[in-house]
Amino acid sequence: MNKLGIALVGHSFMGAVHSQAWRTVGRVFDLPVRPEMVVLCGRRKEAAQAAADRFGWAESTDDWKSVLLRDDIHVVDICTPGDSHAEIAVHALEAGKHVLCEKPLANSVTEAVSMQEAADRARRNGIQSMVGFNYRRVPALALARSLVASGRIGQVRHVRASYLQDWLVDPDSPLTWRLQAERAGSGALGDLGAHLVDLAHFLLDEEIVSVSGTVETFVAERPLPDDPARTGPVTVDDAALFTARFRDGALGTFEATRYATGRKNGLRIEVNGSAGSLAFDFESMNELHFHDAAEPADTAGFRRILATEPQHPYLEAWYPPGHVLGYEHTFAHELRDFVTAIAERSAPAPDFTAGLRVQRVLDAVQRSAAHHSRWIPVGEAQR
């Protein structure tokens, strides 16, 4: 079996999760090529080496550009904050490396466009790219998409999506990079809202065409991480709310916040259609709730599908029914699909075009918010 050499850039939360997925994917799934965990890249040499040891990478480096020159590296997996995505991804693609890039694709539409263009050019040479919207790989949500695609939901009327966390409720929580626009691009909008937008696109296989949005920063100043006695300005949104129209007329409500006290990772999405409905909450990620309107009224009801049957997406490789999966498994699924696409020379999804599409929606939300929430078509301000 051929080997696929992997370089990982970044070793914080996402780097750790991707490492676990790289260690696992080939042990569980039948892959057409064998991924090799070759090198981990970080900004500081010692930290990178320690992470490589811990996470199981053969080598480490503090110079990500050097890995682009190596013949034994075929894939660059980007797990850094959003402000470096464009630079790394474009360079890697131009060097002929397949790229997996964490979401959101970039911090701005301009960056995202450059990435999408680089991905397009690379694809002509058989080089693939994908954005890390891992929630597409929750088995329950992959099942949800297949139910929509097969017509079980009918014409979609409503999408109701919220991503609720609560780690900023305390006003003394520090001003990390996630709260600084120059590093993170935006706040809850890009971090959480991006997932919701991609999921909605995924489930409906249809795009958002216009939005009316609101963003809010509840706590304007927070303590500096390195000097808690001083504060600095929060330059991203704490919460983002928007209403959306989909191409075929469905209406969506979206809410992303870090102030939903008691909600830890409450990514929820409900879809109502003329033939049925679907409901999901990540905090119970193994469950999909499905209402089939074709049922007689006296036995109809939302059924709780425990998406752990061998028939369910990705489950053929895992455990017997009811032996539930967790958050990290979505990344193993993502890598299975990415690696398989590379081997089969097909385009993985979501690609950078899909990532750019999400970026345009987020951008439209911000522009709408800046214009009293007026409805704004997505993509109005092109390139």
Added chain:
Amino acid sequence: MNKLGIALVGHSFMGAVHSQAWRTVGRVFDLPVRPEMVVLCGRRKEAAQAAADRFGWAESTDDWKSVLLRDDIHVVDICTPGDSHAEIAVHALEAGKHVLCEKPLANSVTEAVSMQEAADRARRNGIQSMVGFNYRRVPALALARSLVASGRIGQVRHVRASYLQDWLVDPDSPLTWRLQAERAGSGALGDLGAHLVDLAHFLLDEEIVSVSGTVETFVAERPLPDDPARTGPVTVDDAALFTARFRDGALGTFEATRYATGRKNGLRIEVNGSAGSLAFDFESMNELHFHDAAEPADTAGFRRILATEPQHPYLEAWYPPGHVLGYEHTFAHELRDFVTAIAERSAPAPDFTAGLRVQRVLDAVQRSAAHHSRWIPVGEAQR
């Protein structure tokens, strides 16, 4: 429309609930006769009159025997503690009155037999009788029975029933009549377990034939209600657990307790069969959970049926879907069925024979418990 004169005996909790049901039933359902709330009977004159005023009865009396002589009384509704059921019911039946008797039917099998015999004799004269197992009239449970009856569950393998309350957790809770064997007959067994047994008989349309039981009194002495400085012995069970076999081979587990901290009226029952399963919890009484094993594995799951559709039992007369019902409505349903049976000269269910059957099961549980939980056939010690 003909009138049906009602006499109610007892005006505590059950008397209040029955009164609300009598006030309501003819206002909501189309009944073939019109019930008239004629007289309320109590032990003490003033209290009975106050209750009659409050609950809407035209008259009151402290002599229940006198009402048996009245031509304008057609129904006697018995809401007293179990130790007076047999006397009142037998007299009333012999006086040609239809009888609705609260559960459990009696405090002993001997009493229950005498009641069942009186009911049998009376029935030959067109006089009906019924036991007040109100939970049969929860729409979700009536639906459950119809699903079992129509084969949607297949061959039943397991019944899992528990009735969990917590009002005795505090050891200083007083020694009321419910904790005295001579008044209440038994404790959790007769008060809660009786409901479970009747429900199981109702859902499966099949009887328990043998049991292995355990009873337990956790707190042996409690303060006297009138003299809390002194205590008296608790002479009933605090909790009763038993395993049961049904006629066709299903296995049941039953548990009734007043020590399930945090469970308030947790009457739960689950039925597993070869073709499907049902699950119910009274604390969410408008919901029935139904698993249909005929569904393909990828979309199968317990569906939450909100039993508030016009197609559901008893719902034709109530509110639009989702406008949920409560505990008291089960009594209005019970009265609808009872009054209709009287008018149609048909036998209502559960009749005293069904009530006796429950009593025999409870009796077998107590005898098994007295014999190291040895399996005992129900009805072994006949009359």
Added chain:
Amino acid sequence: MNKLGIALVGHSFMGAVHSQAWRTVGRVFDLPVRPEMVVLCGRRKEAAQAAADRFGWAESTDDWKSVLLRDDIHVVDICTPGDSHAEIAVHALEAGKHVLCEKPLANSVTEAVSMQEAADRARRNGIQSMVGFNYRRVPALALARSLVASGRIGQVRHVRASYLQDWLVDPDSPLTWRLQAERAGSGALGDLGAHLVDLAHFLLDEEIVSVSGTVETFVAERPLPDDPARTGPVTVDDAALFTARFRDGALGTFEATRYATGRKNGLRIEVNGSAGSLAFDFESMNELHFHDAAEPADTAGFRRILATEPQHPYLEAWYPPGHVLGYEHTFAHELRDFVTAIAERSAPAPDFTAGLRVQRVLDAVQRSAAHHSRWIPVGEAQR
């Protein structure tokens, strides 16, 4: 005890529910006066008489104005469609009758203002008025308000409210009065959204000051009820979505729809604050979910409070814990509060001023929707 003579206007769904509540309230609660169900008013004589017989009213009439002249009538209870609320209410108030008016208060702000002014004048003469926002009387929601009021939720950041029904999913469902603007005023907005707005005002004790709204009619033409071969235009909204800002800075999202397949009466509201959160779903109306952020992290979690304890609002008069209540009980609670306020000569809540406030919010939503969802201050277009 003094009597309070009641006249009911209207005998459809709301009329039936109010009748049940009038029959019940004095039988369960200790009231300072005794309500008498004197007369039911309808448009057609025979139908009104049949309804009076069924629902337990002593008399009937097809001339509601005549009852305003009667000395034995003290209260007028208005259960008609919205287009007649203003006329009946203003006349009744001017005739010195206390008025209970179903929601929404009126079909327009202009009408609502006239009603509020009439109510203000009447109050100076000790005449009370109230709007029938019955969901305030769900015990779990009354408890929720008390938790907010006592500071258990802290500073509110988010309100997330939706009212989901599904009875219009079928495009062949007929064009009833509820789908005609001239009768109903608006669609989901006024029927369902009004409840959400009032509840939010109630829970936070704070008003919505601006909105950004969207309304949508998914199915433009529907069969005429009397001539299904022909269709007519739907002139109200099928769904209404809006974002709101509260006076103290909280952000709200609101959604009302009749196209949420499988959701029957899904009135849901969640409140997130700096010290805790609350969540409620009417389909499980006896439950309030409360997260207390003051709990240590390892034992914190949303607790499911079964609001059936004697300590809970309105529960002192009902059944033991866990013996759950239903939809109709909210109306008995409403009447208890209304009757008590009349007897005590205090102002009941929500009064017509509160009803007008809701109306202004709905009006602002419609105006925002007509202006590309631009944010609009509530009450901008005053009187």
Added chain:
Amino acid sequence: MNKLGIALVGHSFMGAVHSQAWRTVGRVFDLPVRPEMVVLCGRRKEAAQAAADRFGWAESTDDWKSVLLRDDIHVVDICTPGDSHAEIAVHALEAGKHVLCEKPLANSVTEAVSMQEAADRARRNGIQSMVGFNYRRVPALALARSLVASGRIGQVRHVRASYLQDWLVDPDSPLTWRLQAERAGSGALGDLGAHLVDLAHFLLDEEIVSVSGTVETFVAERPLPDDPARTGPVTVDDAALFTARFRDGALGTFEATRYATGRKNGLRIEVNGSAGSLAFDFESMNELHFHDAAEPADTAGFRRILATEPQHPYLEAWYPPGHVLGYEHTFAHELRDFVTAIAERSAPAPDFTAGLRVQRVLDAVQRSAAHHSRWIPVGEAQR
């Protein structure tokens, strides 16, 4: 850091899960020694080698005895069916290898006693042993134990445990080794019931002292796996039910079955005590429901603790709150504890004595079942 050489015996379901845990544990947790995945043992050479390649073991062998002679092997991890546990474990312990043995410890009390004695002898030489009751390592259940231990539940009155699966509902499901007494020892009792007994011991830190049990085989003959046209006898139980008494007086109900249609891995346990209650269902394994009776009645309720906070057991090494764990993580936790105990020369739990204790309970259940469910003290028939 010192290395710990691991040999795994068996490579079916449990072998795969343990392999994933061995690959993961040192990458996530800070361990005092580094486990090395040295050799995988199977019965057939090729299959063992293929599994070693797949699961990441350096070598393979078809001769488990040979690995006992190797100095680079310090741990033997036994993942074979129950009939070989005793032989492998006793040999390994006598060869000075630490042993992790899958549950149930053995197929009979006699075997279990021999293992426990070998473990006792080995421990004097610093050799540790543990039984693989992985559910103790569910963070929510580890939290549950700590709540019981710290007195938050008070005096325990009830334990209510069931382990519900449904893979035998189809009577044409084949006669695998799990249905043969000589391989599996028992059926649902040893496979599922063993987990329940160990968990109850773990949560209460107290033993079951007597039981009254029932076992049942619903389908007596099943198709042979290799020759489906013929059938063979099922020699184990399909379902096992028992009532238990704990040392301090608590009553337990236990049910294990493979016929609970629609329940996939429904391991449920509820504990009711004088000060609170706990409830858990593995199908929602990240949640613990805790009722604190010390709360005022108006805000008391079962709280859903999402056991994913850094304060929760094992969570310090994983993901942010709400990023839920799955089934396999319980094995990584088990290995963390086992490896740490070895390094610290302390006794891991549950050791073979605890495993024997479970075995004695299962044995008592079978003997009680053979004696009409008569109560039988656990351990009556010693060695």
